[in-house]
Amino acid sequence: MNDEKVKGRLQSPEERIHNFNEVEFGFNDEEALREANRCLQCVNPRCMKGCPVSIEIPEFIKHIKEGDIKGAYEVISRSSSLPAVCGRVCPQEKQCEAMCIKGLKGEAISIGSLERYVADTAIQNNLNSITPAPKNGKRVAIVGSGPAGLTCAGDLAKAGYEVTIYEVLQKAGGVLIYGIPEFRLPKSIVGKEVESLKNLGVEIKCDVPIGNSLTVDELSKEYDAVFLGTGAGLPKFMGIEGEDGNQVFSANEILTRINLMGAYKEDGKTPIKKVEKAYVIGGGNVAMDAVRSLKRLGIDAHIMYRRGEEELPARRMEVEHAKDEGIVFDLLQNPKRILTDENNNVIGLEVVNMVLGEPGEDGRRSVTEDENSLHTVDCGMVVMALGTSPNHEALKHSDVKLDDRGLIVVEGTKTSLDNVYAGGDAVTGAATVILAMEAGKKAAKEIMEKLS
Amino acid sequence: MYKVLYNKKISSASFEIAIEAPLAIRNAMPGQFCIVMPHEDSERIPLTIYDMDPEKGIITLIYQVVGASTEELSCIQDEVFSVVGPLGHANEICANPEEFKGKRICYVAGGVGIAPVYPQVKFLKEHGFDVDVIYGSRTAEMLLIRDKIEKVAKKIRYATDDGSFGTKGFVTTILEDHIHDYDMVVAIGPIIMMKNVVALTKQYNVPTIVSMNPLMVDGSGMCGACRCEVDGKPKFACIHGPEFDGFKVDFDLALKRMSIYREEEKEKWEQRKKRMEGEANHE
Numbered sequence: 222m223n224d225e226k227v228k229g230r231l232q233s234p235e236e237r238i239h240n241f242n243e244v245e246f247g248f249n250d251e252e253a254l255r256e257a258n259r260c261l262q263c264v265n266p267r268c269m270k271g272c273p274v275s276i277e278i279p280e281f282i283k284h285i286k287e288g289d290i291k292g293a294y295e296v297i298s299r300s301s302s303l304p305a306v307c308g309r310v311c312p313q314e315k316q317c318e319a320m321c322i323k324g325l326k327g328e329a330i331s332i333g334s335l336e337r338y339v340a341d342t343a344i345q346n347n348l349n350s351i352t353p354a355p356k357n358g359k360r361v362a363i364v365g366s367g368p369a370g371l372t373c374a375g376d377l378a379k380a381g382y383e384v385t386i387y388e389v390l391q392k393a394g395g396v397l398i399y400g401i402p403e404f405r406l407p408k409s410i411v412g413k414e415v416e417s418l419k420n421l422g423v424e425i426k427c428d429v430p431i432g433n434s435l436t437v438d439e440l441s442k443e444y445d446a447v448f449l450g451t452g453a454g455l456p457k458f459m460g461i462e463g464e465d466g467n468q469v470f471s472a473n474e475i476l477t478r479i480n481l482m483g484a485y486k487e488d489g490k491t492p493i494k495k496v497e498k499a500y501v502i503g504g505g506n507v508a509m510d511a512v513r514s515l516k517r518l519g520i521d522a523h524i525m526y527r528r529g530e531e532e533l534p535a536r537r538m539e540v541e542h543a544k545d546e547g548i549v550f551d552l553l554q555n556p557k558r559i560l561t562d563e564n565n566n567v568i569g570l571e572v573v574n575m576v577l578g579e580p581g582e583d584g585r586r587s588v589t590e591d592e593n594s595l596h597t598v599d600c601g602m603v604v605m606a607l608g609t610s611p612n613h614e615a616l617k618h619s620d621v622k623l624d625d626r627g628l629i630v631v632e633g634t635k636t637s638l639d640n641v642y643a644g645g646d647a648v649t650g651a652a653t654v655i656l657a658m659e660a661g662k663k664a665a666k667e668i669m670e671k672l673s
Numbered sequence: 674m675y676k677v678l679y680n681k682k683i684s685s686a687s688f689e690i691a692i693e694a695p696l697a698i699r700n701a702m703p704g705q706f707c708i709v710m711p712h713e714d715s716e717r718i719p720l721t722i723y724d725m726d727p728e729k730g731i732i733t734l735i736y737q738v739v740g741a742s743t744e745e746l747s748c749i750q751d752e753v754f755s756v757v758g759p760l761g762h763a764n765e766i767c768a769n770p771e772e773f774k775g776k777r778i779c780y781v782a783g784g785v786g787i788a789p790v791y792p793q794v795k796f797l798k799e800h801g802f803d804v805d806v807i808y809g810s811r812t813a814e815m816l817l818i819r820d821k822i823e824k825v826a827k828k829i830r831y832a833t834d835d836g837s838f839g840t841k842g843f844v845t846t847i848l849e850d851h852i853h854d855y856d857m858v859v860a861i862g863p864i865i866m867m868k869n870v871v872a873l874t875k876q877y878n879v880p881t882i883v884s885m886n887p888l889m890v891d892g893s894g895m896c897g898a899c900r901c902e903v904d905g906k907p908k909f910a911c912i913h914g915p916e917f918d919g920f921k922v923d924f925d926l927a928l929k930r931m932s933i934y935r936e937e938e939k940e941k942w943e944q945r946k947k948r949m950e951g952e953a954n955h956e
Contacts, residue, residue, distance in 0.1 A: 389893045391710060391717075391755040399895070426696075428757040430893060434699045456897045458907060465902055465926055467933045474896035482890065483714060488944075490742060491716045491890070492937035565929035612894045614912055 226328040227256040234545040238516050241403040241485055244542060245309075248331075248338040257285035260330050263322060268332060271320035273659035274307075274372075276300040278317060278332055285335060294343040297336060298351050302375025302418060303368065303658065305344060305410045306397055308337025311655045312536050344413045353421050354381035359672050362387065362444040364431045364615055367395020368654045369450030369645030371418060372661030373668075378421040380669055385444075387429045389615075390481065395452055396654070399481040400473070402510050404517070408480070432617035437641060441619075446640045446668045449621070449629065450661060453646035454612030458605050459502070463559030468494055468567040472501065472511040472606035479514050493518065496601030500525045500570060502556060503606030504533040506653075509540065511604050512548050520602070522548055527555040527575045527588050553577070553588075557595065559603055569599045609651050626650070634664035635671075642668055674752045678731065684815050687737045687785055688747050689723070695730030697758035698722070703767045703792040704884070704916055707732065707758025708892045711749050716742040719889045721789035721861075721915070722759065732756065735788035735817065740938050741945040760892045761915045764793050765882060766859070770800045778804045779855040780826075781844050781870050783862025787817050789884060790861050795825040803827040805855075807847045809866070813838035845869050852877045859883075860919060864931065868924035881919035885910045887930060902926050 230246040231237075237244055248256065260282045268278045277296050284293035297304045313319075313333035321329035342348075359382050363370045366388040374384045392398050394411045419425065431437060431451075440447045456471030458464050475493070478484040482491035497520070501512040504526035515522040524543070526533060529552050533540055544550070551572075558571040574594035578587040611627035622630045622637035628650060629636055629643040636643050644660025646652055678691040690709075697707050706721040724733040738744050746753075766773045778797070782790040787808055797804050809832035810816050816831060816838060823829055830847050831839025840847050844866065848858070852873065858881040860870040867883040874881040889899040892911045899910040902923035908914060 389757060390891060391713075391757070399891070428694075428755050429696050430757060430760055433705070433759050433761075434696045434701075436700070452895075455894050455909070455912075458897070465900065465907065465930070467930055471897040474890060474898045477890050477896050482716070488714075490714060490745075490941065492934040492941065494933070494937070564932070565926065612912070614894055 224259055224327070226259065226331060227252045229331070229334050234547070237404065238546050241517055243407055244404050247341055248334055253285055253335060253338040254288070256331050256335060257282050259323065260286070261322065267320040267322055268317040268330070271316040271318070272300075273316065273655050274300050274662055276317075276336070281339060282330070282332075282335060285339065290339055290342045290346075291348050293339045294348055295351065297339055301658070302372050303414050304336050305340035305414055306368070306406060307655060307658070308333050308335075308340055309406050309410075310401060312653060314537065316655070341410075344410070349417075349420065351379055351421075353379050356383060356422075357381040359383065359445045360385070361446045361448065361668060362440040363448045363450060364437070364440070365395055365450040365452055365645075365647075366393035366415075366425060367450055367452050367645065367657060368397060369657035369661035369664075370395065370448065371415070372658040373448045373450065373644070373665045374423045375418050375421065376662055376665035377668065378418065378423045380665075382669075383422070385424045385426060387431050387435070387440075388425060388427045389430045391427050392481065393425045393427060395450075399477045400507070400510065401654075402476065402480055402514050404513070405510065430614065432613075432615040432619070437616060437619035437621060437638075441638060441641050444640075445672055446642065448661070448664050448668065449615065449636070449641065449643040449647055450645045450657065451612065451615045451647040453609040453651040455610050456605065457607040457610055459556070459607065461556060461558055463561050463567070464605075465565070466559050466561040466567040466603070467565045468496060468602040469559055470602070470604050472503070472507045472604050473609075475511050475514065475604055476507070485514070485518060494602060496520060498600045499523065499602035499604060500551070500556070500598075500600050501604040501606055502526075503608075504528065504535055505606060505608070506535045506539055508606035509535045509543050511606050513543055513546060515602075515604070516546055516548060523551055523600075524548060525551045525554050525556065525570075525572070527553065528586065529553055529577055532577075532586060555590070556603070560597065567601055567603055569597050570603060571595060571597050609646075611647065611650075634660060634667050640671070674754060675756050676752050677749055680747065680749055682747075683735070683817055686815065687735060687817055689733060689735050690746070690749070691731055691733045692753060692756055693730055694732050694756040694758070697756045698725040698727055698730065698732045699759075701725060701759035702763030703796045704764030704789070705759035705761050706892075706915060707734070707756055707760060708889075709734065709746065709753055710755035711742075711746045711753050713754045715745060715754065717755075717890060717892065718742055718746060719760075719886070719892055719911075721884065721886075722792060723788040724792060732758070735785055737785045741941040744942075744945060757892065761911055762913075764859070764916055766857075767793055767796045770797065770802070773802075773857070776856045777854060778802065778857045778859065779848070779851070780804055780806045781848060781858060781860040781862070781866075782806065782808045783844060783866035784810050784815065785817065786862030786866070786884075787822060790859070791818060791822055791825070793859065794822065798825045805829070807832065807844045809833065809844035809862075811835065843869065845873050849873055852879060855879055857881070864924055864927050867919065867922075868928075871919040871922070871924070875920055882916050883919040883922060884916045885914050885922065885927065887927060888933060900930075
């Protein structure tokens with residue numbers, strides 16, 4: 222029996238750097254079946270232990286083997302409200318697939334690709350996931366429609382709760398809409414997942430800045446429980462000279478203009494700068510998303526990261542895709558100053574080389590500057606992808622307790638207020654979609670325990 | 674979608690729009706702003722709140738047509754796609770009127786800057802303040818909502834660049850003559866006007882609040898497009914402002930940062946004009 226892993230088909234790098242269409246095509250029926258048949262259906266499935274939301278992986282794969290995609294979708298939907306999203310953006314290589322027994326001697330099952338296949342097939346055929354339990358008359362407000370909020374909403378709605386999500390932007394999805402680019406996660410897919418939550422009875426109110434319009438205190442009185450999934454927050458800057466230059470942007474701004482506002486489209490009404498050469502500072506997933514987006518606008522796009530290749534925090538696959546697309550990685554380098562002309566336009570960067578030292582307490586290797594290496598490079602844009610610091614807009618006029626880093630303090634997922642829960646980046650600092658989903662799931666469980 | 678009650682031209686370049694958006698003015702205070710999107714694919718347009726009727730849930734905004742997006746807004750008759758508000762902080766005086774009791778306050782407005790000035794003056798009048806207003810524009814025809822502001826201001830003085838109404842000259846021409854009458858100034862208008870007002874009030878050490886209107890995208894602190902330099906540090910106008918201590922704002926930098934998308938904006942303006950002409954010919 223041929224046991225070779227089925228490789229996902231990709232748009233070629235030469236082609237995809239000229240469009241924003243999805244890089245991976247996803248399995249067709251034959252590929253999915255062939256990959257599913259590789260699964261050993263372990264009695265004690267290790268893969269499930271690697272899944273933050275405990276999807277019954279062998280069970281859904283079994284349904285694929287039997288050609289029962291509806292059944293597979295039902296199994297996944299029991300645990301996840303966003304399978305088409307997770308199948309695409311979860312770091313499976315560190316989670317389920319890392320645990321897969323087949324990975325010990327050969328290659329792990331492509332669980333992520335199979336999950337995506339099931340979800341996409343369900344969406345194409347308008348398969349309903351789950352019929353919600355009868356309404357129990359309890360009402361929950363959710364602040365923020367990102368992965369944490371959507372997951373919490375989905376679990377509560379399935380259990381019969383009446384759920385209202387409040388979102389400040391004009392579209393639901395949070396980082397899935399404004400942050401992760403179309404070529405990794407098509408917005409139509411996010412739209413469909415949101416649609417299926419609405420079909421479960423979840424109400425979504427966009428354009429509401431909680432904290433300024435309604436407050437958390439008001440919500441906690443009006444609803445039986447409140448979940449805060451407000452996300453990561455304010456983009457960080459370096460605090461170096463020239464950072465107020467006209468073409469210095471946060472990665473969030475670049476991504477928001479492109480993804481949420483459609484600035485990459487020919488007839489897009491929100492503008493985006495098209496320069497010859499740009500540097501994205503940082504080495505995480507957001508940096509990869511930003512740099513690959515800029516490349517697609519025809520910009521000579523570089524990553525500048527102060528540590529080395531091994532230390533890049535981004536998903537390996539994203540780094541590989543970026544390299545294939547011709548992104549230049551300027552590693553072990555750090556900007557010291559942004560150079561601007563008399564009109565405040567960016568003309569270059571003053572850069573210093575970095576030297577890696579021993580790993581520190583956090584396990585990350587320290588870096589020091591090589592003082593003799595100061596040099597300048599030309600560029601017309603600098604994008605900061607350095608992470609975020611907490612944003613407390615939603616908490617205005619309320620007494621939710623924060624820690625000294627400004628993150629929401631929780632016990633389990635409960636905040637210092639009686640019926641207010643929180644999870645996701647607002648609690649942990651910037652992390653991943655799936656961890657936010659795990660927190661949303663956990664909060665839904667705790668809310669149900671409290672209210673039952 | 675939000676119902677538009679009216680969207681009318683009030684001068685050669687300015688419009689007043691009234692929209693039903695109860696949550697956008699819930700708990701709103703003078704000085705705060707909102708963001709409007711005419712259509713689903715439009716730009717997000719930040720506008721400071723001009724007037725509101727909390728009982729009916731109606732927000733009223735005044736805007737000037739300066740490019741493709743505001744022109745697009747001016748064509749709306751029935752409904753707009755998105756209105757989000759209130760955003761940013763309330764004006765400091767309106768938020769804590771007790772702290773400012775007894776202060777002699779002068780509001781200085783330039784052009785459409787009268788729109789955000791009006792609710793503050795009105796609010797303060799309702800809270801026992803008598804404040805003066807100096808209002809300037811290029812020409813008489815561009816002086817807006819005169820009847821409304823005259824009802825709430827103690828004294829109002831006008832300036833026009835061409836002398837067609839009030840004093841010939843700038844708001845600073847008038848302010849300089851009366852600067853000793855005031856303990857505090859609030860200036861709202863074009864950056865260059867606010868810069869000139871602050872240059873004057875700084876000389877006489879009269880504390881001055883200004884309202885910054887930089888380029889902005891989400892308006893909730895997420896993107897940092899609206900960074901202004903205040904006291905040497907970057908501040909986000911959307912969540913730290915939009916009002917700041919005028920003595921600490923770097924206006925020259927703000928002016929330069931306004932020009933970031935000038936070429937792109939011009940291009941989109943041309944595109945829109947062509948499209949509109951095309952549609953007109955088609956009819």
